Amino acid sequence: MAEAPKIPHILRERLRLQQAGVRPGEHPDADLLAGYSENSLSSRERSLVLSHLGMCPDCREVVMLSQPEVPEASVPAGVPAARVPGWMVLRWAALAACLVLTVGVVLLNRSFREAPISGPAGARLESPTPPEQIAKQSADEDQRESKNSEAAMTAKLEPQAENRSVMKKTPREKRFGKSSSPEGVYDGLTGKSAIVGNHRFDYFSAAAKSRVASAGTAGGPVARGVGGSAPLAPSVPPTVIAGNGNSTIGRSQGSALEGEKSDGQRGQLADRLVAQASAPAANAAAESATAGAGDAKGELDRAWLRNQEPGKKKTAAEAVPAGAAPAASAPVTGSTLARARENPSAAAESYRASTANFETKDQAETLTLNKEKLATATPAAPMQWRIRGGKLQQSSDAGKTWQEINVAPGISLHAFWSLGSNVWAGGTGGSLFHITDAGKNQVRIPIKLGEGDVSQTVVAVTFSDELHGIIMLENGQILQTTDGGKSWERH
Amino acid sequence: MAPITASRIPAELAAELCEKSCAGKYGLAPETFALVLEQVVHKYLPVAATSAEVREMCSGLRVEELALARGCAAGNDRAWEIFLTRYRATLYDAARGIVREEGRAKELADSLYADLYGMKANGGERVSKLTSYMGRGSLAGWLRTVLAREYVNRYRAARRLVSLEEQTEAGVQFAAKTPEPAVPAANESRLETAIDAALQGLGPEEKFILAAYYLDGRTLAEIARALRVHESTISRKLEKIARNLRKTIISELTRTGLSRQAAEEALDADVRDLQVKVRECLGSTIATSTEMREIVQKPGSPAFHTGEGQE
Numbered sequence: 130m131a132e133a134p135k136i137p138h139i140l141r142e143r144l145r146l147q148q149a150g151v152r153p154g155e156h157p158d159a160d161l162l163a164g165y166s167e168n169s170l171s172s173r174e175r176s177l178v179l180s181h182l183g184m185c186p187d188c189r190e191v192v193m194l195s196q197p198e199v200p201e202a203s204v205p206a207g208v209p210a211a212r213v214p215g216w217m218v219l220r221w222a223a224l225a226a227c228l229v230l231t232v233g234v235v236l237l238n239r240s241f242r243e244a245p246i247s248g249p250a251g252a253r254l255e256s257p258t259p260p261e262q263i264a265k266q267s268a269d270e271d272q273r274e275s276k277n278s279e280a281a282m283t284a285k286l287e288p289q290a291e292n293r294s295v296m297k298k299t300p301r302e303k304r305f306g307k308s309s310s311p312e313g314v315y316d317g318l319t320g321k322s323a324i325v326g327n328h329r330f331d332y333f334s335a336a337a338k339s340r341v342a343s344a345g346t347a348g349g350p351v352a353r354g355v356g357g358s359a360p361l362a363p364s365v366p367p368t369v370i371a372g373n374g375n376s377t378i379g380r381s382q383g384s385a386l387e388g389e390k391s392d393g394q395r396g397q398l399a400d401r402l403v404a405q406a407s408a409p410a411a412n413a414a415a416e417s418a419t420a421g422a423g424d425a426k427g428e429l430d431r432a433w434l435r436n437q438e439p440g441k442k443k444t445a446a447e448a449v450p451a452g453a454a455p456a457a458s459a460p461v462t463g464s465t466l467a468r469a470r471e472n473p474s475a476a477a478e479s480y481r482a483s484t485a486n487f488e489t490k491d492q493a494e495t496l497t498l499n500k501e502k503l504a505t506a507t508p509a510a511p512m513q514w515r516i517r518g519g520k521l522q523q524s525s526d527a528g529k530t531w532q533e534i535n536v537a538p539g540i541s542l543h544a545f546w547s548l549g550s551n552v553w554a555g556g557t558g559g560s561l562f563h564i565t566d567a568g569k570n571q572v573r574i575p576i577k578l579g580e581g582d583v584s585q586t587v588v589a590v591t592f593s594d595e596l597h598g599i600i601m602l603e604n605g606q607i608l609q610t611t612d613g614g615k616s617w618e619r620h
Numbered sequence: 621m622a623p624i625t626a627s628r629i630p631a632e633l634a635a636e637l638c639e640k641s642c643a644g645k646y647g648l649a650p651e652t653f654a655l656v657l658e659q660v661v662h663k664y665l666p667v668a669a670t671s672a673e674v675r676e677m678c679s680g681l682r683v684e685e686l687a688l689a690r691g692c693a694a695g696n697d698r699a700w701e702i703f704l705t706r707y708r709a710t711l712y713d714a715a716r717g718i719v720r721e722e723g724r725a726k727e728l729a730d731s732l733y734a735d736l737y738g739m740k741a742n743g744g745e746r747v748s749k750l751t752s753y754m755g756r757g758s759l760a761g762w763l764r765t766v767l768a769r770e771y772v773n774r775y776r777a778a779r780r781l782v783s784l785e786e787q788t789e790a791g792v793q794f795a796a797k798t799p800e801p802a803v804p805a806a807n808e809s810r811l812e813t814a815i816d817a818a819l820q821g822l823g824p825e826e827k828f829i830l831a832a833y834y835l836d837g838r839t840l841a842e843i844a845r846a847l848r849v850h851e852s853t854i855s856r857k858l859e860k861i862a863r864n865l866r867k868t869i870i871s872e873l874t875r876t877g878l879s880r881q882a883a884e885e886a887l888d889a890d891v892r893d894l895q896v897k898v899r900e901c902l903g904s905t906i907a908t909s910t911e912m913r914e915i916v917q918k919p920g921s922p923a924f925h926t927g928e929g930q931e
Contacts, residue, residue: 134858134859134862134863135862136830136834136862136865136866137866137887137888139811139812139815139887139889140815140819140865140869140887141834141835143812143815143816143819144819144830144831144834144835145835147816147819148831148835158752158754159752159753159762159765159766159769160752160753160754160755160756160757160762161756162757162765163756163757163758163761163762163764163765164756164757164761165757166757166761166765166846167757167758167761168848169680169756169757170756171676171677174664176824179824179825179828180824180827182824182828183822183824183825183826183827183828183830183831184827184831186831186835186836187772187776189828189831189832189836189838190768190772190836191765191768191769191772192765192768192846193832193836193838193842193846194717194718194764194767194768194771194772195714195761195764195765195767195768196764196842196845196846197714197717197761197764198713198717
């Protein structure tokens with residue numbers, strides 16, 4: 130506030146002389162003065178009282194003294210008041226706080242809205258002839274075959290998938306951008322829990338539906354329901370998601386398909402990841418990776434995986450005899466699998482017929498390669514992975530027991546990706562680990578972008594091979610590497 | 621108070637206000653309260669006021685507090701009980717806010733209590749000060765105003781009754797004499813006329829702000845509180861008033877034939893400076909003559925003593 134101006138002394142003296150003109154008894158009564166102070170007089174009365182106050186020092190004194198006490202400190206006359214009053218500062222501070230909060234909520238909400246997207250992606254890869262009957266049979270068969278909790282969960286979730294073509298969020302999830310699961314709630318800000326509850330269920334449903342839809346074209350294998358094993362692209366090895374609704378289990382396929390990747394396939398992978406760029410949950414990328422389930426090869430992979438399960442090896446061997454390897458490793462559905470058991474040669478014919486529908490020769494060749502690998506692959510106990518409480522866990526007995534991998538103390542892991550014997554796990558503080566040899570070897574991959582290290586939490590990880598990988602940070606930023614994590618660039 | 625010749629308040633309005641005021645709770649009959657309303661209207665509205673004006677003013681009255689005050693004035697115990705419950709603390713707080721000293725504040729508040737109760741008999745009849753409350757503002761505000769006025773009256777009375785001893789102790793004998801008015805310059809009469817005209821042209825609020833700030837030494841915050849505006853508003857208004865005053869005065873002076881520069885010099889000239897200069901001139905003259913005398917006369921001579929005695 131500017132200092133009040135000074136007036137000439139003579140002006141002040143003339144003003145003082147004019148004050149002496151008021152006679153005693155001409156003063157307004159206490160009612161009028163009180164009414165003036167409380168602004169309860171009419172405009173005419175107020176004007177009269179104010180005119181008197183301008184001329185009467187006594188009444189001015191009375192009015193000033195009768196003002197109710199105000200705790201705030203007054204500024205002496207002639208002294209400049211504070212330029213910015215405290216309330217004004219507080220007002221701007223409150224406004225700034227609201228602005229920051231609003232921007233934060235909007236950004237967070239936007240990133241969560243863009244999140245989970247594997248359902249539609251899976252629908253893109255949907256085959257032209259949805260074999261619902263086959264899928265149903267395969268689901269039944271799968272339920273019969275599977276004795277573990279994965280199948281039970283799948284059976285529980287499968288009906289939901291029937292009614293959903295895309296993954297839908299609950300209103301609460303839309304509003305808060307996080308799962309409302311009672312068990313595990315992922316909060317993108319705090320990163321308290323990496324594994325989601327309902328969110329995961331939704332994803333499972335979408336993935337299951339996409340598998341059902343794609344099974345026809347593939348002519349292929351049983352929709353396991355639990356798996357979500359459909360890769361992002363044909364080259365991406367399947368990750369089987371199993372568990373009890375709030376856990377993610379990555380089942381390594383082995384290295385059977387690692388050599389099949391092409392640049393085009395990696396591009397497809399990248400596109401899919403862009404679609405799920407803002408996945409809120411820590412394992413959103415892993416979820417979406419399992420959601421595609423589109424093409425014949427993916428189904429073939431799942432069939433292969435199923436055959437690798439303990440206790441199923443014999444069945445697989447039955448289904449894939451040496452002479453009829455193509456039939457067994459071809460796109461296998463429940464019915465074709467049954468037929469293959471009964472009549473391998475007929476199944477082989479069926480497979481050949483189905484391969485004629487493939488779009489490119491490469492795919493057919495890939496499938497042939499798969500068949501060979503499938504026939505010659507040495508069954509090994511599949512390793513399953515999951516994240517619980519920010520820790521990476523592995524299971525070598527189909528999820529019956531879990532061993533915690535002590536990756537890094539103090540770091541809460543949020544996402545992982547398994548590829549053969551390789552596992553990449555990302556978490557708080559921009560941490561990313563490359564874990565090999567069943568968790569025995571762990572190497573931290575520094576995430577450097579430009580000059581500085583990235584400190585945001587890694588919420589999604591995917592690798593197409595040991596060199597090419599994509600991660601997503603909690604702020605929605607997507608980084609990719611083409612040299613195994615030595616250098617990163619924005620995707 | 622002049623007698624009320626005819627009722628100017630509609631009966632239904634009087635009944636409505638009486639019901640709203642809960643006058644019966646304080647022992648006031650509806651007719652009595654209607655008479656109180658008539659007194660208020662008679663005091664503040666001219667005879668020619670329209671019924672709409674009467675209704676507007678009556679609607680703005682604090683009828684509940686008015687009934688309470690009149691109930692207290694009539695000696696109703698229930699009314700006094702409520703009054704003391706509601707306003708005792710308010711009264712003492714207001715007294716403390718005015719006097720800033722606990723003992724004197726209590727004395728001031730107690731003296732007002734005596735007036736409110738009507739200890740001063742007027743012809744044998746107890747007259748309460750609360751009968752003068754008309755409900756134009758809140759009773760609390762009225763009490764504060766009455767208290768402030770009582771304080772100002774006491775202060776003025778005390779100033780008039782200062783004893784000679786107190787004046788001596790206060791050092792009145794050493795007080796400087798009131799400076800004689802300077803010899804009016806040729807342009808001064810024109811300047812005073814121009815200033816008076818400019819001050820007369822100010823609005824009521826502008827005069828209030830100007831007087832409160834420059835004469836009473838009130839702070840911007842105090843003035844702002846009295847006018848119910850923000851402090852910065854008062855600051856801006858003060859600046860604007862001073863600028864306009866100066867502009868008007870100089871314009872008036874130049875209109876009377878003075879050059880602009882001369883008008884500004886005349887306005888900025890401080891009369892006190894002029895007096896100081898005169899005194900300095902006179903003082904130097906006196907000092908020179910004294911020195912001359914000291915040089916001419918020797919110590920012990922009558923003139924020397926005379927000179928010391930003068931000092």
